[in-house]
Amino acid sequence: MRVADLSFRYGRREPWVLAGVDMTLGAGDVVEIVGPNGTGKSTLLRLLAGLLRPVRGAVEDRPPVVGYAPERFPAAQPFTVAGYLRHMAAIRKVAPGDVDEWTDRLGMDHLLGQRLPDLSKGSAHKVGLAQALLCRPGLLVLDEPFAGLDAATRAELPVVIAEVSARGGTVVVSDHQGDLRGLPGIRRYEVADRSVREAAAGTGPEPERLAVLEVDVPASEAARLARRLRADGYAVRIGPAGLAPSGPGSGEREAPDLRDLGASDVGDSRVGPRSGEAS
């Protein structure tokens, strides 16, 4: 698959989002797209997936079967998880049994009977990943796939991506959080100033420092807040208030190894950063 001198803007009077982009993506490549917010990463992914047409240039030799998981799964649909995935399987012409494989691997069997609008952000994101994976794509395009996932699925997704790559599929991932940086052979393209440049292996951005954010909350609200933060991908430990020192200079240090005390009688939450997350 080749991107040849691609330029794109959303309208004639709009500024160019991407200009003169050249990329070559081989079978089995795993490509990480990085760059600051608003530089055109999602636009590039949509161009690669065939959702947008280049204003100039072309995307050539795109594999016929493409899987695409958007950054935000559209959960406002009147289906259960099982019903939605059955429809997607039928549209993709894959056996309904293939749905079970992916719901099992992504740890979402318990969600099958739930309505899509009732899902948490992380659970909805899993549905988006499942529909993208069940067609055995030759090109898999994932827009921020790790956002909101629980630890088990965050660990499983690189394995899934490696499998798609091993059978000759091309995987393109925009990933702010750096969960794929340990994947051997991963290529990295950086989007900045309307251009896309391939970064040499091992020259990606350094993992950012970790920080601990302490939040004092009423004990009755601790569990709810912890769920929300975990859904956003943060490591959360809950402990009694007053454990940590306060004052200038105490807001940024290594996370203490607190025992998870549950939320029934304590109200001090320590929020660890997501892997590689900005502090």
Next chain:
Amino acid sequence: MIALVRFRIAGYARSHRALQPLIGLLPLLAILYATPVPPGQEIGAAADSAGILIPVFAWAARGLLDSEPDEQRMISIVAAGRAELVSGLLAAFAYDLVLAAVSEVALLTRLAGSPTAGQVALGVALHLFSVVAGVALGALTSRPILPSPAVSTIVLIAGYIATLMVSASSVHWLSVPVMTWMRDAHHGLLESRLPWLAAESLLWPAVGLAAYAWLRRTRP
């Protein structure tokens, strides 16, 4: 593609949006058929019904096409390619046929006399023209083409009014000939002019649907 049509109809039917066109359709039918249709007025009544229901069919088509979130439409495009566009139009056409069937049944039950098979067939043909025009107008005002709901609604209503005005003017051939349907039907001329009227009635919706398909190339 049939699976995608089923998915879109299922999503539309399970949402509240599927009921919205009925809010327009049922009062219109109640007004149209408040009194029985006298013998000899069967085709005229069918033409009036077909002409008046175009905005209802357009509203239903637009609602169906807009019922799925934008990101879902993108997932469907990746899954089905250009069949996504066709599946949406087919689903809208299918739902509009259900609404047309409801209006046909209402008409038939309010006829004072017994219509001939030819009269029923003419009524069905007129409603088919109306459905096709409604699907085209609904598609051209759907969210990928007109993202603003306010602009979309205004264009839908203005498009229908413009169709009525142009079809009543000397350049009636520039639009779906809605007023000609009604005039010819009430004067007993519809049957003899049907082939020409059919061509004229289907031409402009075909142009509209082609424009919709062309615009969707850059509006996923």
